[in-house]
Amino acid sequence: MAKKTILPFGPQHPVLPEPIQLQLVMEDEIVVEAIPAIGYVHRGLEKLTETKAIAENIFVVERICGICSFMHALCYCQGIESLMNITVPDRSRFLRVIWGELHRLHSHHLWLGLLADAFGFESLFMQCWRNREMVMDIMEMTAGSRVIISTNALGGVRRDIDSDQQKFILNSLNKLQEELDNIKRVFSDDYTVNKRLVDVAVISKEDAHELGAVGPVMRASGLSFDYRTTGYAAYNELDFEPIVEQSGDCYARMMVRLRECYQSIDIIRQAFAKLPEGPIASPVKGFPSGEIATRVEQPRGEVLYYIKANGTNHLDRLRVRTPTFANIPALLKMVKGLTLADIPIAILSIDPCISCTER
């Protein structure tokens, strides 16, 4: 039997976008166990929300995660709004869907690039990130900022999208779809890419369910579950189906995200077609009280917010359970028995967002 060595994978490792440590117990190049250690980017944001005013907390929760910041703010706003029984104007519900899907687009493009980088395909990585710039431009034009767009507010949104901007967005999305076809061909057909993704880090339907996987990890194992189908914001008025793949390997998780890019473009087009006229925010008076748990589908899966308010301008407690946290048990299951060369791909395939996880 070979001698066991421990390979410290992380916290600082080039293929990891954010610091997480996995101590890999290896026999030759085979991983027999992975011991995770988190806590490298804990910033105490949950505690901070208790000292800030309720409206200011939007800017705090946006900073939990850079890549899905809009969804964090959306989830928080929806929670406070339902505590205070505020009806959000129709137009702002659609605008929230549009920005939410733009965020999903840029997050998935970022991830596709990182995955390409993890299996050593630099030109594909550059291609993905170049396409992502189109989405970032849309963000910059509509919201004034590229990543943390701060357009959510209690009772609606802070900025409107006018018809000129709509034209620009739809044109960019057409271009983006053409570019997506180019990279989809590589991701789905290229021999070397398939060699690295197919049948790597398989997680079965039962395991995915048992270990509480969420989002694309779950959908890639054949479980059709997408929180958007419950119809928050304006999703109940839009036509879409959760994207499901059956094989549960890295290839399936990649395909789920790649197909979700197309789906997001489609949803944005639908939302623009149905975008109603009207105000973009309803007035908010008073302070919430009571407790609530709200959920939103982020690019990485389902995020859960627990909010406890006491009728003043400060919250008693805000608790966030992010999708990456839910996916880590599934990750530990899938890395067992992999060779070292497949570890970066397996880790990236859950789209880890460690800042989210540790808040």
Added chain:
Amino acid sequence: MFAMVKNVIKNLFSRPSTRLFPYQTREFFPNVRGSIDNDPEVCIYCGACQMRCPSEAIVVNRAEKVWTINPYKCILCGVCAQICPKKSIAIHSEYVHPQSSKVKKIRQKKVVEEAQSHA
């Protein structure tokens, strides 16, 4: 195996999409939140922006009529500009370039100056 060739060759024979940054700059879209400034002549020094600023970057001295923003604390959310009763706070699209010292932006009635401070 050769699915990427088309993309790569196309890239090779077209103009690069990156630019040599300090020499070539990109135009920003209008309404980009780049930096915040205050017009000291219009401002009434009511302190509403200080109250509502989520990152506590703005300090208003009502007695001496001094408005100070710490650009390194500011998160450019734009709340101050939104709630300003006289609309004297404006957001410009130019970003603040990296600097070697942390300079606070001070706006004072009649006198406009940039003062050095070690924040």
Added chain:
Amino acid sequence: MNIQIIAATILLAPVIGGLIAGIDRIITARMQHRVGPPLLQPFYDVLKLLGKENIAVTNDQSLYAVLYLVFNVITLVMFVLQMDLLLILFMLLLAVASLVLGAMSANSPFSKIGAQRELIAILAYEPILISSVVGMYFVTGSFSISRILQIDRMLFIDLPLLFIAFTYVLTIKLRKSPFDFSTSHHGHQELVKGLTIEYSGPSLAMIEIAHWYETVLLLLFAGLFFANNLYVAVAAIAICYFAEILVDNIAARLTWQIMLKSTWIPGLLIAVVNMVWVYIKYHV
């Protein structure tokens, strides 16, 4: 005369190798739609590395970096002096062996696994290199480069399959994707920098310079297939290197299992077919 040639080789080869690396980086950048670094960037990098403090994990580590450089220089000088090809191959092997030993001595799991992978890479490309030399022997009747150069036929006409196999293993030797798993030109891989992870400052600069010598040697080796016509040889080297850059940009990094299978089964097969063919042609 010989001393002049040796001095010219030692001085000129890193300049040529560095320029090739610079051109490589610009073309790669353009293929990725980037502007890319200036042509002389590899030289700036090495000069900067030379000015840094040498931090070594173990004492012998720096020695192995020096040995890697020295053996590469000797190999190239032997090639330019038109000596025995088999001897040159074994000197090249010694150079790689010192790199592997240096990585092994560092006692870091990343560099150890990188060293093991490099050993497997040697296992993969060495048979092809030796069979191309043997193929040249069958055609010319000598292992010596000076004799090979006297032949007025183009070796490529007799050894096309061996040349293809050689360009295939050139990808491994030049550390290009899909076979850059023991160490890669940039740190984004599971072993970070694998073999060279524990090297820094002047030692890393020496490894970089040694790699330039190695590049020049390998490209000259490729040129040997077209040796009777200088223009064809230069064109062939250019095309060969461009193909390497292209492959680098259109392939993901594979695993060593796939590399071993693809070099040993199809690679060795076409090499043997070619060798049998030239043997029958010239010796039966």
